[in-house]
Amino acid sequence: MTTTTASVRRDDTSTTEVASLPPRPDPSRRRPQLGRPLGVGLVGLWLSVLVLLPLAALTVTSLGDGVGGFWDAVTAPVALASLRVTVLVAALVAVVNAVMGTLIAWVLVRDEFPGKRIVNALIDLPFALPTIVASIVLLSLYGPNSPIHVHLNATQPGLWVALAFVTLPFVVRSVQPVLIEADREVEEAAASLGASNWTTFRRVVLPTLAPALISGTGLAFARAIGEYGSVVLIGGNIPRKTQVASQYIQQQIEIDRPLNAAAVSVALLAIAFVTLFVLRVFAGRSQRREEDAQ
Amino acid sequence: MKTSTGARLGLRTIALGYLVLLIAVPIVLILVRTFGEGIGAFLESIRTPAAISALNLSLLIVAIVVPLNVLFGVATALALVRGRFRGRGVIQAVVDLPFAVSPIVVGVSLILLWGADGWFGGLERLGFKVIFGLPGMVIATLFVTLPFVVREVEPVLHEIGTEQEQAASTLGASTWQTFWRITLPAIRWGLTYGVVLTIARALGEFGAVIMVSSGFPGVSQTLTLLVHSRYIDDHNTYGAYAAATLLMGLAVVTLLGMTALDRKRRTT
Amino acid sequence: MTSTRRHPRLALAAAATVGAMVMSACAGGGASDTVGAAADAENAAAKTGTINLYAYAVPKVGFDKLIPAFNKTAAGKGVQFQQSYGASGDQSRKVAAGATADFVNFSVEPDITRLVDAGLVAKDWNANQYKGIPFGSVVTIVVRKGNPKGIKDWDDLLKPGVEVVTPNPFSSGSAKWNLLAPYAAKSDGGKNPQAGLDYIEKLVTGHVKVQPKSGREATETFLQGTGDVLLSYENEALFAERSGDPVEHVTPPTTFKIENPTAVLSGSKNLAKAKAFNDFLFTPEAQKLWAHAGFRPVDPAVAKEFAADFPAPQKLWTIDDLGDWKTVDGTLFKKDTGSIAVIYDKATS
Numbered sequence: 001m002t003t004t005t006a007s008v009r010r011d012d013t014s015t016t017e018v019a020s021l022p023p024r025p026d027p028s029r030r031r032p033q034l035g036r037p038l039g040v041g042l043v044g045l046w047l048s049v050l051v052l053l054p055l056a057a058l059t060v061t062s063l064g065d066g067v068g069g070f071w072d073a074v075t076a077p078v079a080l081a082s083l084r085v086t087v088l089v090a091a092l093v094a095v096v097n098a099v100m101g102t103l104i105a106w107v108l109v110r111d112e113f114p115g116k117r118i119v120n121a122l123i124d125l126p127f128a129l130p131t132i133v134a135s136i137v138l139l140s141l142y143g144p145n146s147p148i149h150v151h152l153n154a155t156q157p158g159l160w161v162a163l164a165f166v167t168l169p170f171v172v173r174s175v176q177p178v179l180i181e182a183d184r185e186v187e188e189a190a191a192s193l194g195a196s197n198w199t200t201f202r203r204v205v206l207p208t209l210a211p212a213l214i215s216g217t218g219l220a221f222a223r224a225i226g227e228y229g230s231v232v233l234i235g236g237n238i239p240r241k242t243q244v245a246s247q248y249i250q251q252q253i254e255i256d257r258p259l260n261a262a263a264v265s266v267a268l269l270a271i272a273f274v275t276l277f278v279l280r281v282f283a284g285r286s287q288r289r290e291e292d293a294q
Numbered sequence: 295m296k297t298s299t300g301a302r303l304g305l306r307t308i309a310l311g312y313l314v315l316l317i318a319v320p321i322v323l324i325l326v327r328t329f330g331e332g333i334g335a336f337l338e339s340i341r342t343p344a345a346i347s348a349l350n351l352s353l354l355i356v357a358i359v360v361p362l363n364v365l366f367g368v369a370t371a372l373a374l375v376r377g378r379f380r381g382r383g384v385i386q387a388v389v390d391l392p393f394a395v396s397p398i399v400v401g402v403s404l405i406l407l408w409g410a411d412g413w414f415g416g417l418e419r420l421g422f423k424v425i426f427g428l429p430g431m432v433i434a435t436l437f438v439t440l441p442f443v444v445r446e447v448e449p450v451l452h453e454i455g456t457e458q459e460q461a462a463s464t465l466g467a468s469t470w471q472t473f474w475r476i477t478l479p480a481i482r483w484g485l486t487y488g489v490v491l492t493i494a495r496a497l498g499e500f501g502a503v504i505m506v507s508s509g510f511p512g513v514s515q516t517l518t519l520l521v522h523s524r525y526i527d528d529h530n531t532y533g534a535y536a537a538a539t540l541l542m543g544l545a546v547v548t549l550l551g552m553t554a555l556d557r558k559r560r561t562t
Numbered sequence: 563m564t565s566t567r568r569h570p571r572l573a574l575a576a577a578a579t580v581g582a583m584v585m586s587a588c589a590g591g592g593a594s595d596t597v598g599a600a601a602d603a604e605n606a607a608a609k610t611g612t613i614n615l616y617a618y619a620v621p622k623v624g625f626d627k628l629i630p631a632f633n634k635t636a637a638g639k640g641v642q643f644q645q646s647y648g649a650s651g652d653q654s655r656k657v658a659a660g661a662t663a664d665f666v667n668f669s670v671e672p673d674i675t676r677l678v679d680a681g682l683v684a685k686d687w688n689a690n691q692y693k694g695i696p697f698g699s700v701v702t703i704v705v706r707k708g709n710p711k712g713i714k715d716w717d718d719l720l721k722p723g724v725e726v727v728t729p730n731p732f733s734s735g736s737a738k739w740n741l742l743a744p745y746a747a748k749s750d751g752g753k754n755p756q757a758g759l760d761y762i763e764k765l766v767t768g769h770v771k772v773q774p775k776s777g778r779e780a781t782e783t784f785l786q787g788t789g790d791v792l793l794s795y796e797n798e799a800l801f802a803e804r805s806g807d808p809v810e811h812v813t814p815p816t817t818f819k820i821e822n823p824t825a826v827l828s829g830s831k832n833l834a835k836a837k838a839f840n841d842f843l844f845t846p847e848a849q850k851l852w853a854h855a856g857f858r859p860v861d862p863a864v865a866k867e868f869a870a871d872f873p874a875p876q877k878l879w880t881i882d883d884l885g886d887w888k889t890v891d892g893t894l895f896k897k898d899t900g901s902i903a904v905i906y907d908k909a910t911s
Binding site: 258275 | 301302305306309310312316317318319320321323366369370372373377379381385388389390391392393394395397398399400401402403404405406407408413433436437440494497498499501505517518521522525526531534535538542545548549552553
């Protein structure tokens with residue numbers, strides 16, 4: 001990269017000799033042509049038609065019967081139950097992910113064993129695998145034909161497994177790079193000062209990992225509350241027990257109640273936004289702290 | 295942290311055990327069940343006319359979605375990085391939106407916008423069918439894959455800065471020349487990585503697509519819909535396993551591509 | 563410069579790869595998901611039209627036999643079918659909302675009436691001697707093999723701890739039949755509606771825990787281990803038993819006659835072919851195929867032939883005994899006001 005820059009610079013000086021040519025506009029003003037009004041307008045239009053308009057239609061429909069109608073639709077017992085199941089299961093899965101994800105990342109970074117690279121590649125599989133395949137795959141082990149006689153079909157543990165499967169990469173992949181870069185000398189210093197492993201982990205390692213850990217967990221949570229494909233076959237769709245919000249929404253569309261579907265959709269969106277917003281604020285703060293420290 | 299061998303082995307066992315139970319065993323099992331009846335049975339099952347059409351449709355959607363995402367994704371990334379205009383923050387937020395929206399909610403929103411009773415329902419009366427047609431499935435897939443290219447290209451653009459582009463334009467290169475010769479080569483790996491992610495997601499999308507597809511086998515059934523319809527409507531568990539294995543194969547190819555690209559992206 | 567010039571080519575190569583992926587995607591697609599079925603492309607030369615079929619979820623097994631048979635007739639030669647199956651009400655709403663259909667088969671008449679009201683189906687769709695109904699069934703009770711809970715009649719469903727699987731009546735036609743059967747039995751054919759509703763209320767509030775969207779999804783839910791009892795079509799029960807699933811069915815002494823109508827859309831691009839197909843369904847040949855697939859034929863001669871396969875219950879109520887579909891749908895199932903709809907809403911919202 002540096003060589004190209006150098007050669008371009010050399011050309012640059014040679015062209016200045018022919019200064020009699022018609023004056024070129026100031027390069028600093030020409031620079032961002034690609035991002036100029038036409039482009040920005042087009043991008044804005046694209047994003048609006050693709051993303052904003054559908055969501056606007058959703059919001060307006062959800063308020064079709066006024067705020068009261070919206071509130072009734074969201075607080076109908078089964079709707080509320082589906083939201084509760086969704087949030088509780090997603091929270092549980094996020095916590096499991098936080099613990100197991102950190103552990104797996106630690107093993108992948110600090111441990112050496114044959115086949116480690118395969119295991120490392122395996123982590124990304126849930127990202128690449130279509131969610132409906134995840135559902136089928138898990139059913140083959142934990143479903144009605146289970147060879148180990150574990151039947152999680154149509155139970156909450158079934159939901160846990162499905163969601164843990166699809167959200168596995170989030171924490172591992174956010175914690176791993178931080179662990180790789182973490183300064184092991186500090187850990188060793190702590191250990192030489194007599195700190196136990198647990199203390200070292202809690203006082204030295206964990207604070208370094210915290211931002212990555214929180215963001216990974218948050219992303220896993222956000223993904224889990226919206227998940228549909230992986231729970232559709234294993235979840236059982238039992239109202240008040242295993243029906244998650246996305247299943248409830250789909251059911252409401254099928255029985256021709258778009259208003260209920262739209263209202264619960266908006267509620268689900270709101271939960272996801274709040275989660276991501278909190279994460280962003282948190283990330284911003286820890287970044288600032290880091291910058292202050294430097 | 296100096297861990298004793300025992301502790302290290304313990305942690306390793308827990309981590310690997312978790313992965314084995316959650317991922318490895320189920321996948322091995324489904325492969326055993328798919329190929330247990332012989333490779334011939336598998337091939338036959340994924341070569342029924344409906345399965346071939348489903349594969350073709352999935353690839354067609356990918357072929358439409360990828361160029362659009364590349365075009366608008368790069369344009370969006372350029373606007374975000376190079377542009378100084380009001381509303382940049384809004385665009386940033388909108389690009390991230392699809393990550394936060396459940397696929398089912400995507401489907402519902404599209405029905406409410408494009409469906410016969412939706413805001414743009416008039417189009418349908420003019421004969422342009424979006425919901426229950428290919429356009430609906432393409433739009434749904436575009437929605438869920440929107441962020442990938444933008445988010446992969448954006449950091450690269452930040453990193454390369456504008457020096458070279460400025461130099462090129464000082465030398466009299468046109469905007470397009472600058473883009474083709476300077477910008478595009480610089481972002482190529484990030485862009486390709488974004489494309490691979492887009493392909494993976496487009497092939498695998500289920501929730502948003504099932505809401506807007508008419509689900510005709512041979513016409514509007516994608517591979518993921520085929521898996522679902524075989525499992526539920528046709529009572530054909532083996533067929534569902536076989537189709538799932540095919541999708542899994544595609545996913546593994548994507549994954550290998552991702553790993554290879556990731557290394558490349560970091561070294562260049 | 564040479565090094566930079568290579569890169570546009572790289573982008574082109576990437577685009578070409580995607581293109582090639584699509585091109586190389588094998589030809590030979592089609593609608594059939596049967597192993598070894600000929601691809602549509604092979605028949606393309608003889609292709610004489612396409613019929614878009616929208617049907618409720620369970621008669622797929624029947625159409626799988628009937629479509630090839632129709633293709634063998636003179637009228638049906640080379641006709642292609644695009645088939646979509648799902649919950650009856652859901653399918654009907656999709657067609658009403660603009661999905662392109664030529665031929666429809668729903669579980670219950672109101673789902674066709676919706677299309678008549680929308681101007682998509684001619685008013686005289688049910689003018690033939692069988693009232694537009696080529697096949698039917700009866701409501702049965704499906705239990706686990708060996709009938710561990712000893713279910714024999716409607717009252718047994720109300721025993722403590724019995725969990726019943728039946729689909730959601732707002733999307734499924736099957737669900738309406740399933741609820742009409744005990745309703746008619748308990749209300750003595752509608753003479754004592756309160757008794758019928760009392761039973762339905764106890765059943766729905768105390769024993770129905772899941773709401774699959776279609777009859778087929780209900781079967782799948784049951785087969786995967788949820789519930790003790792599945793209410794379903796007799797044909798669906800036979801289908802599950804013949805597929806070797808560990809279930810058996812009990813037809814209660816008093817049950818309900820299921821009549822599944824078909825119709826042709828008046829705006830169909832292939833009206834003649836769609837009509838020919840609809841007429842074909844009533845021929846003795848087709849009636850026998852329905853019977854083989856587990857559906858009760860309507861042709862009296864064919865019905866007689868298969869009498870042994872389809873035992874007559876002691877008492878079989880019909881929709882006409884309760885009035886007609888319009889009244890039944892209005893008083894029992896109408897969203898927000900129908901008595902059963904209200905019970906369902908109360909129990910499930």
